[in-house]
Amino acid sequence: MDVSNLILDVKKVEKTIKNKTILHELSFQLAKGRTLALCGGNGAGKSTLIRMIVGLTRSTQGNITIDGLTRKKNEKNYLSKIGYMPDDFQFQQTVTAKETINFYAALKKVKQSRIKEVLEQVGLTEHINKQMGAFSKGMRQRMLLAQALLTNPPLLVLDEPTNGLDPFWVNTFGDMILEANQRGQGVIFSTHDLHVAERIADEVIFLYNGKVMSKGLVQDYKEIGLYETFQQLLQQTN
Numbered sequence: 641m642d643v644s645n646l647i648l649d650v651k652k653v654e655k656t657i658k659n660k661t662i663l664h665e666l667s668f669q670l671a672k673g674r675t676l677a678l679c680g681g682n683g684a685g686k687s688t689l690i691r692m693i694v695g696l697t698r699s700t701q702g703n704i705t706i707d708g709l710t711r712k713k714n715e716k717n718y719l720s721k722i723g724y725m726p727d728d729f730q731f732q733q734t735v736t737a738k739e740t741i742n743f744y745a746a747l748k749k750v751k752q753s754r755i756k757e758v759l760e761q762v763g764l765t766e767h768i769n770k771q772m773g774a775f776s777k778g779m780r781q782r783m784l785l786a787q788a789l790l791t792n793p794p795l796l797v798l799d800e801p802t803n804g805l806d807p808f809w810v811n812t813f814g815d816m817i818l819e820a821n822q823r824g825q826g827v828i829f830s831t832h833d834l835h836v837a838e839r840i841a842d843e844v845i846f847l848y849n850g851k852v853m854s855k856g857l858v859q860d861y862k863e864i865g866l867y868e869t870f871q872q873l874l875q876q877t878n
């Protein structure tokens with residue numbers, strides 16, 4: 641692959657905690673404007689990989705490069721390339737949605753006009769004066785997505801982004817990702833929803849117990865479908 645077109649390069653990355661390997665050697669690349677879905681059951685290693693990409697945890701082996709930068713040599717610029725949506729995040733309950741998004745916008749030096757635009761995109765404009773404690777799961781997910789989108793970063797890293805979203809918002813989320821790709825943004829996301837993966841991802845990695853069971857272009861799995869592929873892969877492991 642042409643290096644200038646790469647947004648993410650994961651090279652021989654591995655994670656071991658207390659002598660247990662939770663992610664075995666893994667390599668892949670993602671080009672600008674493309675989306676990769678990380679699929680696999682509970683405990684497969686998806687969040688661990690995502691946390692290594694966004695710099696929340698270090699890999700035991702290997703290197704991760706984003707837009708030509710490593711976290712080690714250029715942490716500030718490396719992090720500025722990423723919009724990260726964590727899994728399982730607790731907002732401050734008594735703070736309003738407006739204060740919450742303003743906090744992220746201030747951290748990321750984003751203008752008011754952009755905040756408005758993103759809130760509109762995720763459908764939270766009319767809920768802006770509510771406290772975060774009054775938000776539903778789906779609304780909290782949309783707030784998490786909003787803060788990840790704020791700077792229009794070249795790489796979106798989303799951990800189970802559609803978890804808790806209703807069908808309308810799952811669909812809208814898909815459209816947003818396809819638009820992000822058109823703007824040249826790369827996207828990597830983990831999901832249990834293989835239909836979402838099939839609709840919006842260009843590439844897929846199936847993980848099981850920290851190992852890659854299968855990976856490739858989504859179009860190459862189309863005939864069998866991602867859901868059926870996953871079932872077949874699971875059977876092979878038993």
Ligand SMILES: Nc1ncnc2c1ncn2[C@@H]1O[C@H](COP(=O)(O)OP(=O)(O)OP(=O)(O)O)[C@@H](O)[C@H]1O
Binds near residue numbers: 662680
């Ligand atoms: N800090 C840690 N210490 C010990 N084990 C850990 C730690 N973090 C993750 N693990 C283990 O690593 C494995 C992978 O966990 P991870 O959260 O990455 O899976 P996942 O694919 O995101 O799962 P889920 O779909 O349930 O969110 C699990 O067996 C988990 O128990």
